[in-house]
Amino acid sequence: TTPNAILHGGYHHALSRSWQSERTLTKDMLMYPMFITDDANALEKIDSLPGQHRIGINKLKEFIAPLVTKGLRSVILFGVPLKEGVKDPTGSRADDPEGPTILAVNLLRKEFPDLFVACDVCLCEYTSHGHCGILRQDGTLDNSQSIKRIAEVAVNYAKAGAQCVAPSDMMDGRIRAIKEGLMEAGFAHKVMLISYSAKFAGSWYGPFRDAANSAPAFGDRRCYQLPPNARRLARRAIKRDMEEGADCIMVKPGMPYLDIVREASEIATDYPISVYQVSGEYSMLHQAAAAGVFDLKSIVLESMTGFIRAGATLILTYYTPDLLTWLDED
Ligand SMILES: NCC[C@H](CC(=O)O)[C@@H](CN)CCC(=O)O
Numbered sequence: 001t002t003p004n005a006i007l008h009g010g011y012h013h014a015l016s017r018s019w020q021s022e023r024t025l026t027k028d029m030l031m032y033p034m035f036i037t038d039d040a041n042a043l044e045k046i047d048s049l050p051g052q053h054r055i056g057i058n059k060l061k062e063f064i065a066p067l068v069t070k071g072l073r074s075v076i077l078f079g080v081p082l083k084e085g086v087k088d089p090t091g092s093r094a095d096d097p098e099g100p101t102i103l104a105v106n107l108l109r110k111e112f113p114d115l116f117v118a119c120d121v122c123l124c125e126y127t128s129h130g131h132c133g134i135l136r137q138d139g140t141l142d143n144s145q146s147i148k149r150i151a152e153v154a155v156n157y158a159k160a161g162a163q164c165v166a167p168s169d170m171m172d173g174r175i176r177a178i179k180e181g182l183m184e185a186g187f188a189h190k191v192m193l194i195s196y197s198a199k200f201a202g203s204w205y206g207p208f209r210d211a212a213n214s215a216p217a218f219g220d221r222r223c224y225q226l227p228p229n230a231r232r233l234a235r236r237a238i239k240r241d242m243e244e245g246a247d248c249i250m251v252k253p254g255m256p257y258l259d260i261v262r263e264a265s266e267i268a269t270d271y272p273i274s275v276y277q278v279s280g281e282y283s284m285l286h287q288a289a290a291a292g293v294f295d296l297k298s299i300v301l302e303s304m305t306g307f308i309r310a311g312a313t314l315i316l317t318y319y320t321p322d323l324l325t326w327l328d329e330d
């Protein structure tokens with residue numbers, strides 16, 4: 001089987017099936033990014049992301065239950081190890097069975113059977129150097145080692161019960177490596193593979209790196225995230241990931257890259273298109289509204305309209321809890 005011959009993974013679950021169709025903003029379109037930390041009893045506010053928290057495994061059920069009651073349908077998990085000595089050059093603890101991500105997958109699948117659980121797959125939260133891949137001695141990326149490790153982590157998240165894996169690393173060929181890993185492990189037909197295909201290097205991720213303690217220790221991510229002005233590379237990355245077996249194509253950041261969302265929806269016409277309203281966008285709107293520039297609910301709903309107009313069918317946003325409330329109002 002060639003990887004992109006496998007379609008089942010993209011519609012195995014009722015929710016992912018709904019994403020395969022045209023939509024206007026509904027709760028089902030929203031995927032909530034959550035930070036799970038290795039301090040089991042933590043429930044820490046994140047200064048750079050007002051309203052967001054780092055959540056310990058023992059606080060997760062009580063935190064998420066009211067959101068599920070309000071109509072939360074899906075989450076994407078980011079493990080945030082804060083304990084000393086967890087990080088190393090190869091991110092070997094990313095798929096630690098006792099680590100925050102796998103513990104959270106286990107708990108959510110057991111306690112909230114209707115919740116669609118996705119895991120972000122990357123090494124940067126677990127590597128001592130903070131890069132999204134494994135480095136050579138000279139400090140440059142070892143792409144083949146990186147995709148081998150990233151595929152291993154993705155398969156282990158699938159084995160733990162994740163219904164979707166989304167690699168945010170931007171290594172070349174990681175989609176095929178993950179898809180083939182899922183195929184070998186017998187998960188490709190029931191786990192959705194969302195590719196962060198067009199993800200741009202730049203200044204929109206600061207609050208996340210603060211929240212996840214995942215900034216690169218040296219250098220930057222310009223050798224693997226796309227150059228902001230490289231529309232043509234984005235088109236090539238999208239086509240490549242379709243070939244390699246992605247079930248959904250994501251663009252990130254969102255508002256500053258709406259043209260790329262439109263390109264993705266025209267290139268990957270038969271795929272659900274996902275967009276990530278990243279931490280910088282979230283904080284910008286939040287702080288501008290607090291400063292009286294505009295009303296928060298209005299501006300957030302209008303940003304959602306932009307994503308849908310550009311062709312997005314799945315929106316990752318930290319505003320998910322607010323939107324679950326706002327969508328029930330007038
Ligand atoms: N794996 C990269 C994580 C990346 C931030 C970064 O480039 O450091 C994004 C997470 N997928 C940031 C998301 C955000 O800013 O909200």
Ligand SMILES: [Zn+2]
Pocket residue numbers: 122123124125131132168169
């Ligand atoms: Zn990363």
